[in-house]
Amino acid sequence: MKTVPGSAAEMLGALRAGQRTASDWTEQSLARIEARNGALKVWSHVAADSARATARALDAKPPVGPLQGMPFGVKDVILTEQAPTGYNSPIYQDFFPRIDAACVKLLRAAGAVMLGKTETVEFAAAFRLAPTHNPLDPARTPGGSSSGSAAAVADGHVPVALGTQTGGSLIRPASYCGVFAMKPTWSRVSRDGIRLYAPTLDTLGWFARSVEDLGLVYDALVPDRLPRRSRAIAGARIALCHTPFAQRAEPSTRAGLTQAAEALARAGAQVSTLTLPPEFDDIDRVHHIIMRAEGRSAFLPEYRADLPLLNEHFRALVENSDGYSDADLRQALDRAAVLRARFDRLAAPFDAVLTYSVPGEAPLGLGNNGSADFNSLWTLLHVPCVNIPAFTGPSGMPVGLTVLGPRFADTPVLEMAAAIHPVLAEARAGAQVGG
DSSP states (O other): OOOOSSSSHHHHHHTTSSSOHHHHOOOHHHHHHHHHHHHHOOOOEEEEHHHHHHHHHHHEEEEEEESTEEEEEEETTBOTOOOOOOOOOOOGTTTTOOOOOHHHHHHHHHHHHEEEOOSSGGGSSSSOOOOOOBBBBTBBBOOOSSSSHHHHHHHTTTTEEEEEEESSSSHHHHHHHHHHEEOOOOOOOOOOBBBOTTTTTTTEEEEEEEEEHHHHHHHHHOOOOOOOOOOOSOOOOOEEEETTTTTGSSSHHHHHHHHHHHHHHTTTTTEOOOOOGGGGGTHHHHHHHHHHHHHHHHHHHHHHGGGGGGHHHHHHTTTTTTTHHHHHHHHHHHHHHHHHHHHHHHHSSEEEEEEEEOSSSOOOSSSSOOTTTHHHHHHTOOOOEEEEEEEEOSSOOEEEEEEEEEOHHHHHEEEEEHHHHHHHHHHHHHHHHHH
């Protein structure tokens, strides 16, 4: 796997070689944040003092952790000992939990340096949107709800940032901001200390500047570090999946997926089409029922203790404005279980499945985080997904594609994403030169 210049992997190599220090890296990140955060509004809190102290302590001893010295950001729905956790909610202003979520604790145990909290949609759910601008075009959204984390990586504030996904809150902003993101298999990584909306959907994930960096974080967060190998595109079995919602993709996005398939075929891949059977047609409704029904319990504490400060959206969830019954939820959960096993069987013959990440480019304005139409089904199915930057849309903004596979195929998905991305990048560069 080729190391990307400026990536976490490259910087970690320089640190281990004695060419850089953790303090150097931390100061570089803090300077970038100081220069850019005022305009982009990426961070809800910057823990500069504790980050500097952590970096100095790391520099005082030989490197031992695999991520020693690496700065990272944390979506502000994840508990952190060294920074407040506000959930972008008036209820939790100045809330300082003094405890790390499991994911933060694991990264810090690996030697990473927590720089602060990134902006999010309220409770990673709805209503109060993040104030963050897309660093590639400040007039556009970076996507939500992991808005700040995607923008922090895209704008070079940190090489890695944590996020969460209940619908499309990792893959969509990664596509809009032109970075890589991983949503691992549901339950693969501990969610202890993360604010949950729908427990059978919510998944921790992260953003990075390369597939290699995604893998470094994965290794720090999972119990078993399975060795990854370089995969060749020649002979790889890749299935294109247009999903039941292909008509929702913009024409340029549909053309981009077709062109990606052609580039992979030219490189020797065996490209075919995976058509989901009709039983998947209402999968977005199944996702919606589970998310809304489980949200009733998620926001009940605030409903009963902090009602005057709780927005009407969350009140409606608790009050079951949708009218879903226990029978509706039971039926949806049963359908989801059947569909998960069914998709695993459908995807098993392939080395990777390639599909849309988003309908198109990031929308203009900050009042629209974009559509999760091409993400929610994979969240429901619990499968591992990696967004890779793939092509540019009509306005020159990035559009990603998703590499995925059956549940718990996280390592093969990372391997195939690392193989697929250079082929698409080369094809894009050739088209630009030819144009």
